Amino acid sequence: MANKLKVGIVGGAGYTGGETIRLLLNHPHVDLAFVHSRSNAGNPLYAVHPDLLGDTELAFSDSIPAGADVIFLCLGHGESKKFLQDNPLDANAKVIDLSQDFRLGETSGSRAFVYGLPELNKAAIQQASNIANPGCFATAIQVGLLPLAKAGLLKEVYATGITGSTGAGQKLQDTTHFTWRANNISAYKTLTHQHLKEIGRSIHQLQAGFSEPINFVPWRGDFTRGIFVSSCITVNKSLDEVKAIYRDFYAQHPFTVVADETIDLKQVVNTNKALISLEKEGDKLVVHSAIDNLLKGASGQAVQNMNLMCGLEETAGLKLKSIVF
Amino acid sequence: MANKLKVGIVGGAGYTGGETIRLLLNHPHVDLAFVHSRSNAGNPLYAVHPDLLGDTELAFSDSIPAGADVIFLCLGHGESKKFLQDNPLDANAKVIDLSQDFRLGETSGSRAFVYGLPELNKAAIQQASNIANPGCFATAIQVGLLPLAKAGLLKEVYATGITGSTGAGQKLQDTTHFTWRANNISAYKTLTHQHLKEIGRSIHQLQAGFSEPINFVPWRGDFTRGIFVSSCITVNKSLDEVKAIYRDFYAQHPFTVVADETIDLKQVVNTNKALISLEKEGDKLVVHSAIDNLLKGASGQAVQNMNLMCGLEETAGLKLKSIVF
Amino acid sequence: MANKLKVGIVGGAGYTGGETIRLLLNHPHVDLAFVHSRSNAGNPLYAVHPDLLGDTELAFSDSIPAGADVIFLCLGHGESKKFLQDNPLDANAKVIDLSQDFRLGETSGSRAFVYGLPELNKAAIQQASNIANPGCFATAIQVGLLPLAKAGLLKEVYATGITGSTGAGQKLQDTTHFTWRANNISAYKTLTHQHLKEIGRSIHQLQAGFSEPINFVPWRGDFTRGIFVSSCITVNKSLDEVKAIYRDFYAQHPFTVVADETIDLKQVVNTNKALISLEKEGDKLVVHSAIDNLLKGASGQAVQNMNLMCGLEETAGLKLKSIVF
Amino acid sequence: MANKLKVGIVGGAGYTGGETIRLLLNHPHVDLAFVHSRSNAGNPLYAVHPDLLGDTELAFSDSIPAGADVIFLCLGHGESKKFLQDNPLDANAKVIDLSQDFRLGETSGSRAFVYGLPELNKAAIQQASNIANPGCFATAIQVGLLPLAKAGLLKEVYATGITGSTGAGQKLQDTTHFTWRANNISAYKTLTHQHLKEIGRSIHQLQAGFSEPINFVPWRGDFTRGIFVSSCITVNKSLDEVKAIYRDFYAQHPFTVVADETIDLKQVVNTNKALISLEKEGDKLVVHSAIDNLLKGASGQAVQNMNLMCGLEETAGLKLKSIVF
Structure with missing residues (x-):
């Protein structure tokens, strides 16, 4: 160049x-x-x-x-x-x-x-x-849901996500005081997080008729970087079929990886990657997704x-x- | 004495x-x-x-x-x-x-x-x-659900919980290596945690006909003590009505407190208390519960x-x- | 009563x-x-x-x-x-x-x-x-030095101490922002900490002629509670003789314990105890002392x-x- | 290329x-x-x-x-x-x-x-x-002392250093159990750390007649990456003179930086840099040095x-x- x-x-x-x-x-x-x-x-x-x-x-x-x-x-x-x-x-x-x-x-x-x-x-x-x-939680949640939406399989979602303190920005706040946040967990904006709007738009782009809620509970974590989300959805496909849908969706996307193994947050911290792991019991699919909120987020x-x-x-x-x- | x-x-x-x-x-x-x-x-x-x-x-x-x-x-x-x-x-x-x-x-x-x-x-x-x-996660989840069960209101539950490293015991394990666990989050036993059985028995004791799943995703947290759980359930009662049900249920129980304010994990760490906080959007109730896994748990x-x-x-x-x- | x-x-x-x-x-x-x-x-x-x-x-x-x-x-x-x-x-x-x-x-x-x-x-x-x-660092340092002073053995001291974030108080500050303090170590008030004055008074009370410096470097630690200090002093007594001096000094003090084993900070966190451990190489004595800054401190x-x-x-x-x- | x-x-x-x-x-x-x-x-x-x-x-x-x-x-x-x-x-x-x-x-x-x-x-x-x-502590201590040695100014050193858990390696050990190490501080190998030998060789290479002790107390920190050392030495030069000696020594070394400001550990974590900060009270110089133990170390x-x-x-x-x- x-x-x-x-x-x-x-x-x-x-x-x-x-x-x-x-x-x-x-x-x-x-x-x-x-x-x-x-x-x-x-x-x-x-x-x-x-x-x-x-x-x-x-x-x-x-x-x-x-x-x-x-x-x-x-x-x-x-x-x-x-x-x-x-x-x-x-x-x-x-x-x-x-x-x-x-x-x-x-x-x-x-x-x-x-x-x-x-x-x-x-x-x-x-x-x-x-x-x-995009927003940080919006990115983490969407990489976990969009392949299902494209396949027309998305139904009501129950998601819990946890974010590092950098998500709250540089300003001093009670919820980013070290003494309070260290070793602590708390929920905030239960079911009302502002990123739900952009997530909704993206889902409709892929699965036009989608009209069910994305029930999302965000938590504050006692770490500085990263977002980890577990989303639970009813899906009537086998785990292998679902994995194939996800792998196909992300085939041309170098930063988004569908793991066969369990994943953990620190695999992606300080990188631009998004990791996804899929598990299934009965008709319930759980999608775990992890990003660094300041990088991929x-x-x-x-x-x-x-x-x-x-x-x-x-x-x-x-x-x-x-x-x- | x-x-x-x-x-x-x-x-x-x-x-x-x-x-x-x-x-x-x-x-x-x-x-x-x-x-x-x-x-x-x-x-x-x-x-x-x-x-x-x-x-x-x-x-x-x-x-x-x-x-x-x-x-x-x-x-x-x-x-x-x-x-x-x-x-x-x-x-x-x-x-x-x-x-x-x-x-x-x-x-x-x-x-x-x-x-x-x-x-x-x-x-x-x-x-x-x-x-x-009782088990530690079992305690944290049950204190969040039993009042609904007694009122005959419990339906399918979507819960995510996070536990400190002491929940994994004293034995050295890869998942309790400091270098791995510090600043990390991971899921385990997704939808298959062994405590679901004792939870199921307790619920049936109060709401005999209950036959829906308790979908529970446990996470490993980067702290040593405590459990925080958020459970989402569809409930057709107002938040005030639900709070009254919970307060009535726990009126005679000195360690279990229904808070009007948001709660955080460290309010209960190193105590025998269980704290509960209730939030509602539309027909979805979210119950947050927190305990010290080694004490109340x-x-x-x-x-x-x-x-x-x-x-x-x-x-x-x-x-x-x-x-x- | x-x-x-x-x-x-x-x-x-x-x-x-x-x-x-x-x-x-x-x-x-x-x-x-x-x-x-x-x-x-x-x-x-x-x-x-x-x-x-x-x-x-x-x-x-x-x-x-x-x-x-x-x-x-x-x-x-x-x-x-x-x-x-x-x-x-x-x-x-x-x-x-x-x-x-x-x-x-x-x-x-x-x-x-x-x-x-x-x-x-x-x-x-x-x-x-x-x-x-007394001040928190003052307490941790003094319990490590006073027995030597009473025995007339104290000479120039080189001490490094680390304190939890609660030592900095409730006010929001840059140095207690979670994002900055998590996983971080820093020095402050190098050789000029205000507690040196009260330490000096106590030493003179026991060893009147003492006129050497207490060189103290305080560090901010990435935890909330506790102080750990290591002090190095030249002492021409055997380790056993020094231990006897310390044990004798603390015989009537229920919260201050001279350990035979190595000590760590969490042995005292959330208690009123002060723990002391003594090690010696050549003519150098190292005194480790640990307290909870909000309790014994x-x-x-x-x-x-x-x-x-x-x-x-x-x-x-x-x-x-x-x-x- | x-x-x-x-x-x-x-x-x-x-x-x-x-x-x-x-x-x-x-x-x-x-x-x-x-x-x-x-x-x-x-x-x-x-x-x-x-x-x-x-x-x-x-x-x-x-x-x-x-x-x-x-x-x-x-x-x-x-x-x-x-x-x-x-x-x-x-x-x-x-x-x-x-x-x-x-x-x-x-x-x-x-x-x-x-x-x-x-x-x-x-x-x-x-x-x-x-x-x-070189060893990790050896690197952190040497970058703090070598300029003085080259100038023939090094005298007895009193150093305390703290290291992240990665310094202890991948093997599971009691001292790297998350439950023990989180929020904890402890000393080990007091005055006897094995890196003192290589430090001694390097100092002699620059200041042949040096025969005084390097009194070094290593601490285990409750973080994963990084080393922070504060070394105290008696030096009869002004702070400006000492800074000039250090700046001159490191002029051709791209990773080693003498800061005018106070430093903290996370400035170097996940980099190959070594940061040095100098402070002086009376005739006592304190050199703070920080590296990432797995990178520069x-x-x-x-x-x-x-x-x-x-x-x-x-x-x-x-x-x-x-x-x-």
Whole structure:
């Protein structure tokens, strides 16, 4: 590839911003042109992301230079919409938004957004100029359900998921106080998690008549990274038939793997992978799925979308060493 | 109370044995007469349970002295049955067995066992000579479901539960290696956990015609103590009506509390309490329940049963300081 | 004992306040008369300390009722001094202050404070009306050094200590954000920790001519409770001679135990014990000491001081079940 | 670079073996030719290292194919020596041994080993055919002390270090049981850690007359990855002078960074970096150093040595995304 992509990040001081920086700094086809953060303008990136000490001398900027090929918006929910209204970007700059502002079909001016789940929309992503990057729980749940939906087999779902503390963001909160969260488990947004809407849209895209509930109970976990979900569905197919459906669905998707063995969360932590394991008793199928909420659930998937939009290899810059232990 | 109970423990070197020792050493109405462990006979208790250093000079014994009022069997599954066959105990010694050997109506010679869940069987426990102490997940799930069963409202259940590593016992295993388990989540015995049998028996005791599945997915958590379960059931009553049913059911049970607020696991860790929280969306009820797997899920409930069998105050020796943080 | 002590807590919403509540609620000789907290007045204790749900219906008060036998001040550093100035207490109410306001000989009006380390000052505490309760690191370090000082053997000390997150208090801070602190280690206040002053005073009390530095490096640990310190000192005595010195020093102190075996932090977590282990290579002695920072390092020691001041058994209400796992 | 290096791993089933695999699979100039493991021969790598599922279909081999350019020995201590005796390798295959068998000048036949700490021996490593890769604690301590030794300023050292559980290896042990290690701290090998020998050799290489003790207390930490060390030394230079000495020493070393800010362990976890922070009070210097024990402390440094031996860029394949959270 002759020239590197000129890429910028808006909102680079948060968790997904930092994670996007980490990925882009080592991406073979990217020149990280700027990282925008009003509150940190002028400070080196490592002042906010101290693990970058020794890796880069780049500083936060307070302006959006012209000429970027791709811009990642790593802003809070509601802020991306406002940012695009207030800051007209180059018309030909591709935008990848990590917030939830455009996941349900919303537009911004002439920018229409494709829902950036490659396992669902790869062809559309390759043609897209603007991506609404999926939510973390939404990604973990969808990779576990979409093959059934495509096969027309999805029925009412009972899912429980657990997420690391990074899912709650950088802001200090009672529920991310170490003293409270260490060794603790709690439920929140029982049956009302906001990601259910984008999950519903994706399922309808594949199984139009689906009208049953996705009953989802999210838990806060006492770890920092990762999401693990177990979903229970009534399915009148054998385990082998179901596995074949899943394997077929994911045949062309390099990061999503259907395991024959039991899986655990740390197999995917610090990687862009999604792992799926299937078990069946009687007519009940249980789908376990695991991702890193900041990578396949956010920044990693965003870079994967960039790769697809820009004609790069889908895995470029995303062959990450797992933390494993 | 004039005389203290003379109490012994068989199998005192394991986790539930150690926890039972800790409770009985501080119990106001108990004289801990002996702690039996063949492999550790002669060694002080603190050689195996080093937190007891400075608390007691008692040593493990290799015999079962006569004259005990109550004997706790803290043996592995299958071993209690064998122990009672090989070691005829005083006929009037009460036995509390923490294994699963007698939970489904099994007997040993003339000894018939009452299932020792006070929230279900308090009156029978008060008259019993032998107790089959419930399983840890079984306790956490049952306290969440029994009020519905008594009201005849229980339908198919979808439950996910997470347990600390102490649930897997003292033996070194791949799944209790620190390097693997730290920051990790995994599922096991999906839909096939052995405690489903004792749960089923209890439900039938209250709602005779119940014939639907309890779909239960257990997870291994990255903490040492505690169980948290979320169970989802279709219920055609309002949340207030359901809460009233639960509060009424637990009115006479000092350790089981229905919270108005959201609950978290550490509220109960290192206590004998069971906490329940109820949420409802549409016709779906979610019951969250939390216990300490070694206390209300094992040794604490065993001591609670001893208190009931022996006419003591139900909470004697069980007002424990929570770890809380 | 005929009558229970009437005891109150000022500043009951913080960590040490909560821990003092937990201890006093179960103390056999105490009637917890009031828990003062301006900001939480009227709310039940369990609104702030949710582990107390089901244990007590007591609410926070906004006044200090007359007639208390003992008042615990669980306020921030600097606030106790101000509180005593602004709120004249009954002259015959004993005061136990958990802040650092009175540890260096400060007075408040006619109230003079005894430094409340029973291992150093038991006789004085038994006669005292006002106690300055020691700091957590100060306690852990002192129990490791005082026997040497009494023997006139203390020389320059090199100590490293690690503390749980509860040592940093309830306030949300960057260093207690779960995402940052989990699995992390960091140093702070290197060689400048504020507890060095009270340690210095105690050493001089026993070894008047001591003039060498206590070089102390504190670390933040990725756990919630406990302090572990290793101190290295040049000592020209055999290990057996040193052990004899320590054992003799602690012979009359029920909570401080010199172990023959290696020790670990969790042996003391959720107890009021201090454990000490001694190792020697050449002329270097290493003293390992471990306490629970909220108990022997704060609220537990405060209750121990109350017991001593009030003529109760030193261990009353403090035979706590270790978390152990 | 025209051709990739043909590289093999002996002992690929352990922690350092797995970590070396992970690095080499993504190394731009390496073809991972074989991974030897007698006990796992024939099984896919992901059967032992499940995080590799989806990354490679390579299987363990039971033979050592000829023609390797570089062979990593990831065997237990004592086993490398034996392996080289029993398995004559190609004379021109470079060997990098991760055990402690050759760190003190030992040879195997005609193979003489260079101690592979690039910060100490970069020029010799570039010429070497055989490398003895340093120990993990040895690396962390040495990067903190060598600049002082080169300046002739090193005096008696008092160091405390804490290590993650991966330092104890894959074998199940009481001290790596999750239930024991979670939230726990303990000391081991007080003043007698085996790495003191290799540290002593390196110091003498730079400061020939050094004859004072390195007093080192290792602690077991309740995390999986990383080492943090604080070393205290009497130094009669200003902090600025000392910083200049350290910065000068590390000017040509891409992975070792002297921070102006305080450091924490997670800045380096899952990277090959070593971070150093310096603080001074009076005449006491405290050096904090942090590495990932499996990377800069083992496999990462081994690959760094390979890069140097083979004329590759020193950082090739080692620009790793930090876990950071």
